[in-house]
Amino acid sequence: MDASLLLLAFVTLQRLAELVIAKRNTLALFARGAREAGADHYAYMVALHAAWLGGLWLLAPGKPVQAGWLALFLVLQALRIWVLFTLRGRWTTRIIILPGETLVRAGPYKLLNHPNYVIVAGEIAALPLAFGMAAYAILFSVLNAVMLAIRIRVENAALRGQ
Numbered sequence: 001m002d003a004s005l006l007l008l009a010f011v012t013l014q015r016l017a018e019l020v021i022a023k024r025n026t027l028a029l030f031a032r033g034a035r036e037a038g039a040d041h042y043a044y045m046v047a048l049h050a051a052w053l054g055g056l057w058l059l060a061p062g063k064p065v066q067a068g069w070l071a072l073f074l075v076l077q078a079l080r081i082w083v084l085f086t087l088r089g090r091w092t093t094r095i096i097i098l099p100g101e102t103l104v105r106a107g108p109y110k111l112l113n114h115p116n117y118v119i120v121a122g123e124i125a126a127l128p129l130a131f132g133m134a135a136y137a138i139l140f141s142v143l144n145a146v147m148l149a150i151r152i153r154v155e156n157a158a159l160r161g162q
């Protein structure tokens with residue numbers, strides 16, 4: 001199997017595992033009295049990420065993997081794991097607010113309010129660039145920026161209204 005297929009398989013399995021973790025955490029948070037904000041845009045975000053990954057499966061197989069961009073992508077994976085371990089049971093792909101809980105200010109959240117979104121933005125650009133697909137990286141980076149503008153606004157409002 002060539003490097004492009006191995007990399008795409010890794011990312012796909014990672015994303016599927018994260019959906020399982022997110023579902024488990026979301027259900028546990030709801031059981032503790034949490035509520036969801038921004039459910040109306042969630043399907044669009046999922047569609048955006050599915051289109052990004054699906055398009056890579058269509059266009060990237062067989063392309064050489066550029067080491068520098070791959071290295072950046074792998075660093076972003078380490079940062080993603082840092083976010084997951086910092087948030088533990090509070091990490092989810094949805095905006096879930098648990099009334100009475102304080103904001104996490106440990107790990108990467110000491111540095112940024114939304115480190116996971118910075119990491120995802122980097123991944124959306126770096127992975128296509130690892131395959132030499134600059135136009136694809138730009139297109140999905142712009143679409144992701146639009147989505148994040150909506151999502152961060154909704155998330156910040158929900159956190160303020162706790």
